[in-house]
Amino acid sequence: MAYNSISEIIEICKEDGISFYEAVMRDTCKDTGHSEEENMTRMSEMWRVMCEASVGYDADLKSRSGLVGGSGRQMEAYMKSGGSYCGEFILTVMAEALKMGESNACMKRIVAAPTAGSCGVMPSVYIAVKKNHGFSDEAIVKSMFVAAGVGQVIAARAFIAGATGGCQAEIGTAAAMTAAGLVALKDGTPEQIANAVAMTLKGMLGLVCDPVAGLVEVPCVKRNVTGAANAVVCAEMALAGIDSAIPVDQVIDAMREVGDNMPSIYKETACGGCANTPRGLEVARMLEKS
Amino acid sequence: MNVFDILGPVMVGPSSSHTAGAVRIGYVTRVMLAEEPVRAEICLHGSFAATGKGHGTDTAIIAGLLGMKPSDMNVPRSFEIAREKGLDFHFENMVVKDAHPNTAVINVEGDGGRSIRIQASSIGGGRIMVNRIDGIEVNFTGESNTLIVHNTDMPGNVSRITSLLAEKKINIATMQLYRHEKGGFAVMILETDQDVPQEIIEEAQVLEGIIKVTYLQAVEV
Numbered sequence: 001m002a003y004n005s006i007s008e009i010i011e012i013c014k015e016d017g018i019s020f021y022e023a024v025m026r027d028t029c030k031d032t033g034h035s036e037e038e039n040m041t042r043m044s045e046m047w048r049v050m051c052e053a054s055v056g057y058d059a060d061l062k063s064r065s066g067l068v069g070g071s072g073r074q075m076e077a078y079m080k081s082g083g084s085y086c087g088e089f090i091l092t093v094m095a096e097a098l099k100m101g102e103s104n105a106c107m108k109r110i111v112a113a114p115t116a117g118s119c120g121v122m123p124s125v126y127i128a129v130k131k132n133h134g135f136s137d138e139a140i141v142k143s144m145f146v147a148a149g150v151g152q153v154i155a156a157r158a159f160i161a162g163a164t165g166g167c168q169a170e171i172g173t174a175a176a177m178t179a180a181g182l183v184a185l186k187d188g189t190p191e192q193i194a195n196a197v198a199m200t201l202k203g204m205l206g207l208v209c210d211p212v213a214g215l216v217e218v219p220c221v222k223r224n225v226t227g228a229a230n231a232v233v234c235a236e237m238a239l240a241g242i243d244s245a246i247p248v249d250q251v252i253d254a255m256r257e258v259g260d261n262m263p264s265i266y267k268e269t270a271c272g273g274c275a276n277t278p279r280g281l282e283v284a285r286m287l288e289k290s
Numbered sequence: 291m292n293v294f295d296i297l298g299p300v301m302v303g304p305s306s307s308h309t310a311g312a313v314r315i316g317y318v319t320r321v322m323l324a325e326e327p328v329r330a331e332i333c334l335h336g337s338f339a340a341t342g343k344g345h346g347t348d349t350a351i352i353a354g355l356l357g358m359k360p361s362d363m364n365v366p367r368s369f370e371i372a373r374e375k376g377l378d379f380h381f382e383n384m385v386v387k388d389a390h391p392n393t394a395v396i397n398v399e400g401d402g403g404r405s406i407r408i409q410a411s412s413i414g415g416g417r418i419m420v421n422r423i424d425g426i427e428v429n430f431t432g433e434s435n436t437l438i439v440h441n442t443d444m445p446g447n448v449s450r451i452t453s454l455l456a457e458k459k460i461n462i463a464t465m466q467l468y469r470h471e472k473g474g475f476a477v478m479i480l481e482t483d484q485d486v487p488q489e490i491i492e493e494a495q496v497l498e499g500i501i502k503v504t505y506l507q508a509v510e511v
Contacts, residue, residue, distance in 0.1 A: 024293065031292040042294065049300045049361075063304070064344045104303030107346055107366040112415065114296045116306045122297075148293035155291060161414055163307075177296075214341035216304040270341070287344060 024149030072099030120224030162209030165259030198244035210273025308345035311412025316354020325400025
């Protein structure tokens with residue numbers, strides 16, 4: 001990847017009169033040695049697996065700890081009951097994020113985006129976008145390149161794993177990538193994409209990685225839901241023309257600073273946060289015995 | 291790093307390091323064994339030992355030994371499949387000195403009598419690093435075509451192998467040499483840009499001073 005900052009991508013978009021997607025795709029072609037068509041095919045496969053995972057959701061499965069499973073079905077039932085505050089789009093996002101996170105915890109097939117723990121954020125939003133707003137598969141796959149391009153920059157400047165940067169790096173990155181994809185889908189400008197990423201990351205700055213018993217279950221599955229919702233609201237702010245007061249690359253650097261200074265008990269070690277609550281410790285002891 | 295390092299791999303959950311990487315460790319071990327495994331002793335270290343069970347690290351390693359990739363829907367069923375196929379396995383926890391937190395040591399025997407001892411670690415995002423082969427320290431990922439040659443430490447072995455590759459216009463991307471002791475057991479690891487054909491592997495195998503040749507075709511993460 002040639003890009004080490006979002007501002008560099010925006011510069012290239014301006015200089016060469018190309019879109020954010022084209023800037024990322026051009027770089028991808030160079031890096032993989034494959035044509036645009038071949039790269040699109042490969043990304044389409046990721047999208048296909050995401051959709052397949054949603055369809056294949058099994059609400060009766062329970063994770064190894066027994067703490068995770070069935071919430072996707074509860075959310076769908078609630079959506080059908082019609083009494084909720086949110087509209088159908090956000091409810092679909094929530095249900096899909098739960099389904100994907102639960103499927104992952106139950107050893108079903110998913111796409112790491114960018115990690116397995118955060119695999120529900122991006123597909124949940126895209127599945128809802130397709131269902132409720134009628135975007136084509138091709139448009140979605142193209143915007144996935146925009147999302148992944150943003151993810152690359154975050155990986156290059158900071159981190160994308162809970163073990164290195166806390167959950168801000170994992171769900172935070174997934175949400176920022178998704179927000180970028182959403183803005184691109186609506187033909188937002190490169191600057192709007194940058195603003196969406198900045199606002200999303202700012203909203204998740206400092207989030208710790210504190211998995212109960214060290215498993216990708218609690219609070220991971222539900223953080224996929226809140227991460228996805230954050231992506232949607234920040235994309236909407238950016239599309240409304242609202243700027244991030246702090247430029248995006250500086251926000252990414254801030255995330256790195258926060259992550260670097262985060263004590264290791266909050267970096268996937270299961271020694272702090274939810275993992276260290278009386279109930280969290282009880283679950284861990286229970287699992288050890290079984 | 292490109293966009294497909296960010297989106298992907300397609301994998302069976304729940305963890306890219308503890309599940310997908312673990313499948314890959316098993317898979318790469320199987321390819322290096324180059325036989326159907328019949329017996330495996332697996333030692334888990336660090337976080338693999340501490341949280342491996344909840345992440346399915348054990349089922350993942352067995353799945354890989356059976357030839358499954360991280361995206362195979364049968365990964366969770368691997369213990370059952372191993373019993374059907376007659377793979378006898380055993381897990382233990384152990385502390386490996388100076389090892390990455392997600393490390394496994396696998397002792398495996400094949401149906402043709404070959405055996406191999408692999409130490410490998412899962413380094414994140416489903417990627418792995420092979421750290422030791424039969425006790426000798428090495429360093430490769432399996433993401434490139436990799437030729438692994440066990441040989442005796444004596445002059446000419448390296449040039450004989452590289453000449454074979456040069457004749458077939460196979461470019462060496464990286465090369466590493468390791469040895470147990472001077473004049474003793476040695477391993478060379480060659481990563482190549484092109485696929486290494488079977489005939490080269492067969493030719494290399496019968497060369498003087500060459501003990502064992504193993505080829506690992508590049509496996510995409």
